[in-house]
Amino acid sequence: MKWWSHEVSALLLVYALAPWTPASAILVPLTFLGAVFPDIIEILLFAKHRSLHELAIYLALPPILVAAGHPYLLAFAYASIDHVLVDAMTKHGVKVFGRRVRWVLKTNRLPDNFVPVLLHVALAYLVSGGSAFTLLAFPH
Incomplete structure (x- = not known):
C-alpha cells in the first residue's frame, strides 16, 4: 500500500481506540x-521490502x-501492527507467525x-458506536 494509505488507516485506528483530548495530540x-x-526499519537495515513484515514481531511491541x-x-505500536495487517491485504502479503498471508489488493x-x-472508517465507526464521527463532524 502507499504511505498515505498506511497513515490515514493508522490514524483512524488510533482515533477509534484512544480517548481524544487536547492532551492526546x-x-x-x-x-x-x-x-x-x-x-x-527495512530501509535502515537494507532489507528487501516486506522481508521483515512478520506480524509476531510487531505484536510483541504493546506488552513490551x-x-x-x-x-x-x-x-x-498499534500503527505498526496496522501497517503489517494492511499489507497482508495485498497480493504480495506478509508473514504471520511464519506463514504467508495475502489477499487481492494491488499496491499500485x-x-x-x-x-x-x-x-x-467502518471500524472506527463501529468501535465508537458512531460517536467518534459525531465529534469529528460537530466539534463542541
Whole structure:
C-alpha cells in the first residue's frame, strides 16, 4: 500500500481506540511514525521490502512498551501492527507467525489503496458506536 494509505488507516485506528483530548495530540506524530515504521526499519537495515513484515514481531511491541512504562507509545505500536495487517491485504502479503498471508489488493492501484481506509472508517465507526464521527463532524 502507499504511505498515505498506511497513515490515514493508522490514524483512524488510533482515533477509534484512544480517548481524544487536547492532551492526546502527542498520539498523532507517534501514529504517523508507527504507520511507516516497518518500512523504515527495512530501509535502515537494507532489507528487501516486506522481508521483515512478520506480524509476531510487531505484536510483541504493546506488552513490551507497557511493561517498560511507556503506554503512550501504544499509538506507535498499534500503527505498526496496522501497517503489517494492511499489507497482508495485498497480493504480495506478509508473514504471520511464519506463514504467508495475502489477499487481492494491488499496491499500485489507487482504488485498492482506498479499501483499507474505508475498512478503517467502518471500524472506527463501529468501535465508537458512531460517536467518534459525531465529534469529528460537530466539534463542541
